[in-house]
Amino acid sequence: xxxxxxxxxxxxxxxxxxxxxxxxxxxxxxxxxxxxxxxxxxxxxxxxxxxxxxxxxxxxxxxxxxxxxxxxxxxxxxxxxxxxxxxxxxxxxxxxxxxxxxxxxxxxxxxxxxxxxxxxxxxxxxxxxxxxxxxxxxxxxxxxxxxxxxxxxxxxxxxxxxxxxxxxxxxxxxxxxxxxxxxxxxxxxxxxxxxxxxxxxxxxxxxxxxxxxxxxxxxxxxxxxxxxxxxxxxxxxxxxxxxxx
Amino acid sequence: xxxxxxxxxxxxxxxxxxxxxxxxxxxxxxxxxxxxxxxxxxxxxxxxxxxxxxxxxxxxxxxxxxxxxxxxxxxxxxxxxxxxxxxxxxxxxxxxxxxxxxxxxxxxxxxxxxxxxxxxxxxxxxxxxxxxxxxxxxxxxxxxxxxxxxxxxxxxxxxxxxxxxxxxxxxxxxxxxxxxxxxxxxxxxxxxxxxxxxxxxxxxxxxxxxxxxxxxxxxxxxxxxxxxxxxxxxxxxxxxxxxxxxxxxxxxxxxxxxxxxxxxxxxxxxxxxxxxxxxxxxxxxxxxxxxxxxxxxxxxxxxxxxxxxxxxxxxxxxxxxxxxxxxxxxxxxxxxxxxxxxx
Ligand SMILES: Nc1ncnc2c1ncn2[C@@H]1O[C@H](COP(=O)(O)OP(=O)(O)O)[C@@H](O)[C@H]1O
Ligand SMILES: [Mg+2]
Numbered sequence: 001x002x003x004x005x006x007x008x009x010x011x012x013x014x015x016x017x018x019x020x021x022x023x024x025x026x027x028x029x030x031x032x033x034x035x036x037x038x039x040x041x042x043x044x045x046x047x048x049x050x051x052x053x054x055x056x057x058x059x060x061x062x063x064x065x066x067x068x069x070x071x072x073x074x075x076x077x078x079x080x081x082x083x084x085x086x087x088x089x090x091x092x093x094x095x096x097x098x099x100x101x102x103x104x105x106x107x108x109x110x111x112x113x114x115x116x117x118x119x120x121x122x123x124x125x126x127x128x129x130x131x132x133x134x135x136x137x138x139x140x141x142x143x144x145x146x147x148x149x150x151x152x153x154x155x156x157x158x159x160x161x162x163x164x165x166x167x168x169x170x171x172x173x174x175x176x177x178x179x180x181x182x183x184x185x186x187x188x189x190x191x192x193x194x195x196x197x198x199x200x201x202x203x204x205x206x207x208x209x210x211x212x213x214x215x216x217x218x219x220x221x222x223x224x225x226x227x228x229x230x231x232x233x234x235x236x237x238x239x240x241x242x243x244x245x
Numbered sequence: 246x247x248x249x250x251x252x253x254x255x256x257x258x259x260x261x262x263x264x265x266x267x268x269x270x271x272x273x274x275x276x277x278x279x280x281x282x283x284x285x286x287x288x289x290x291x292x293x294x295x296x297x298x299x300x301x302x303x304x305x306x307x308x309x310x311x312x313x314x315x316x317x318x319x320x321x322x323x324x325x326x327x328x329x330x331x332x333x334x335x336x337x338x339x340x341x342x343x344x345x346x347x348x349x350x351x352x353x354x355x356x357x358x359x360x361x362x363x364x365x366x367x368x369x370x371x372x373x374x375x376x377x378x379x380x381x382x383x384x385x386x387x388x389x390x391x392x393x394x395x396x397x398x399x400x401x402x403x404x405x406x407x408x409x410x411x412x413x414x415x416x417x418x419x420x421x422x423x424x425x426x427x428x429x430x431x432x433x434x435x436x437x438x439x440x441x442x443x444x445x446x447x448x449x450x451x452x453x454x455x456x457x458x459x460x461x462x463x464x465x466x467x468x469x470x471x472x473x474x475x476x477x478x479x480x481x482x483x484x485x486x487x488x489x490x491x492x493x494x495x496x497x498x499x500x501x502x503x504x505x506x507x508x509x510x511x512x513x514x515x516x517x518x519x520x521x522x523x524x525x526x527x528x529x530x531x532x533x534x535x536x537x538x539x540x541x542x543x544x545x546x547x548x549x550x551x552x553x554x555x556x557x558x559x560x561x562x563x564x565x566x567x568x569x570x571x572x573x574x575x576x577x578x579x580x581x582x583x584x585x586x587x588x
Binding site: 071087 | 478
C-alpha cells in the first residue's frame with residue numbers, strides 16, 4: 001500500500017519556480033531518498049507536502065487526499081518531518097523536547113508514550129545521559145539525534161528527513177545513518193532528502209534525483225548508486241564539497 | 246520620612262505592585278506565545294467588577310439596575326457569535342460557540358435577576374472571560390504571521406474600542422463594591438485592608454499555578470514550546486493558534502480575578518483599566534516581555550516608584566512611573582545589540 005502519493009507538485013516563490021510537476025510515491029515500509037544539489041528544490045518539496053508553502057498538485061496520504069493541510073495537523077496523523085535546521089526547543093530540557101514530540105498523542109490520551117521514550121533513549125543513549133540538559137547546549141550531532149528522537153515520539157507512519165547529515169562530522173553522519181538503517185529495519189517508512197548521495201542511496205530502496213526543480217531520474221537505490229550520470233554529477237560533487245569544507 | 250510613613254508607602258507599594266505583577270505575568274505569557282502585546286488587558290480587568298455591579302442587589306450597590314443585562318454580556322455574546330460564524334465549516338464547533346453565546350446571555354440574565362453575592366461574583370467573571378479568547382480569534386488570528394507592530398496597532402485599536410464601550414456600558418462614574426473580606430488587620434504600624442490579603446493570596450496562587458503548569462503539565466510545556474520555537478512546535482503537532490487561545494484565556498482569567506479582588510480597594514470605573522495595564526506593561530518590559538521573574542520584580546519596582554512619587558510629588562505620580570520606561574528601554578536596546586538579533 002502506498003502511504004504517500006504526490007502528483008504533479010509545483011512550488012513557486014514569486015517568480016521563482018522551485019519545484020515543477022514533481023510526482024513520487026512511498027510505499028509502506030520503504031526507505032525512499034530524494035537527492036539533488038543545493039537549491040534543487042528538495043526542501044521546497046517537503047514543505048509543499050506538509051503545507052508549509054503554497055503548492056499546487058495533489059497529495060494523497062494513507063489513501064486520503066490532503067487538500068488543506070498544515071504541519072500540525074499532519075504530525076497528529078503520523079506524517080512527521082525532521083527539518084533542515086532541527087528547530088528544537090533550545091531553552092527546554094532534552095526530555096521535554098522528546099515528550100513534546102508526542103504532544104498529539106498526549107491530547108488523544110494514547111498509551112505507550114513512556115515506552116516509546118525508553119525506546120528512543122535506547123536508540124540514542126547520549127540523549128538519556130543528557131535528558132535534563134537544555135537542548136540548545138548540546139553539540140550539533142546530539143541536536144540532530146534529538147530532532148530525530150522527537151519526531152519518533154510521534155510514532156510516525158512516514159518520517160520525512162531534510163538533510164540530517166548537514167554540517168555534521170563524518171563520524172556523526174555515519175552514526176546517524178546507522179540509526180536510520182535501524183529504523184528502516186524496524187519498519188519505519190522513510191523519505192530522506194539528502195545531498196550526501198552515496199550514503200542516502202546505500203540506505204534507500206528507491207531513489208529520485210531532483211535537478212533545478214524537476215525529477216530527472218528515478219530507480220532502485222543500488223541502480224542509481226552505479227549509474228554513470230549519478231556518479232559523475234553527485235558522487236563526484238561530494239568529494240569536491242569535502243575538499244571545500 | 247519617618248518609619249510610619251515608610252511603612253504606609255511600603256504597604257501601598259506592595260498592593261499595587263502585586264496587581265502590576267499579575268498583569269505583567271499575563272502580558273509576558275501572551276506575548277511569548279503569540280507576539281501580541283495585549284494592551285486591552287486592563288479593560289478586561291475593569292470589565293469584570295463593573296459587570297459585577299450589575300449583579301449586586303440594590304441595597305448593596307445603591308443603584309437600581311435590577312433586570313438589566315450588563316453591556317459586557319452583549320459584547321461577549323456578540324463576539325462568540327462572530328467566532329461561531331468564522332467556524333461555520335465545522336458544524337460541531339460553530340454549534341458549541343453559538344451555544345456559548347446564548348449561555349453568556351443566560352448567565353447575565355440570571356445574575357441580573359438577583360443572586361447571592363458570591364454567585365454574582367463568579368457569574369461576572371464567567372461573563373467577561375470569553376471576550377479574551379474571542380478577541381484572539383476575531384482580531385489577531387486572521388492577521389496570522391503579522392509583525393509585532395501590526396499586532397500592536399490592532400491591540401491599541403481594541404483598547405480604545407473596549408474603553409469606549411466601557412463608557413457606553415457603565416457610564417463615567419466610579420462604583421463602590423463590597424469587599425469579599427471586609428475589615429482591616431494591623432500589621433506593625435499599618436492597618437491593612439483584609440481584601441488586600443486576598444490579592445496577595447491570589448497572586449501567590451497564580452504564580453505557583455503557572456509555575457506548576459509550565460514545568461509539569463504537557464500542555465504548559467507545549468505553550469512554552471510555542472514561545473521558544475513556533476515552527477518546531479508546529480512540526481511536533483502543537484497548533485500555535487490553539488496555544489494562542491489558551492494564553493489569551495489564562496491572561497483574561499488572571500486579569501478578571503485580579504480586577505474582582507482589587508475593585509473594593511479602588512472603586513473601579515471604565516477608564517481605570519488603561520493605567521493599570523500600562524504599569525503592568527512597564528513591569529513586563531523590564532523583563533523584555535520574556536522573563537517572568539524579572540517582570541514580577543519590575544512590577545514591585547513600579548509599585549514602589551509609584552507610592553514614593555505619590556508621596557513626594559503626587560501630581561506627577563504616573564508621569565514619574567512612565568519616565569522609568571526611558572532608561573529601561575535604553576538599557577534593553579543596548580543589551581539586545583550585545584546579544585545580536587535573536588529569533
Ligand atoms: N522562502 C523562499 N523565498 C524565495 N525563494 C526561495 C525560498 N526558499 C527557497 N527558495 C528558492 O527555491 C529554490 C529551491 O530551494 P530549496 O527547496 O531550499 O532547495 P534545496 O533544499 O534542494 O537546497 C532555490 O532556488 C531557492 O533559492
Ligand atoms: Mg534544503
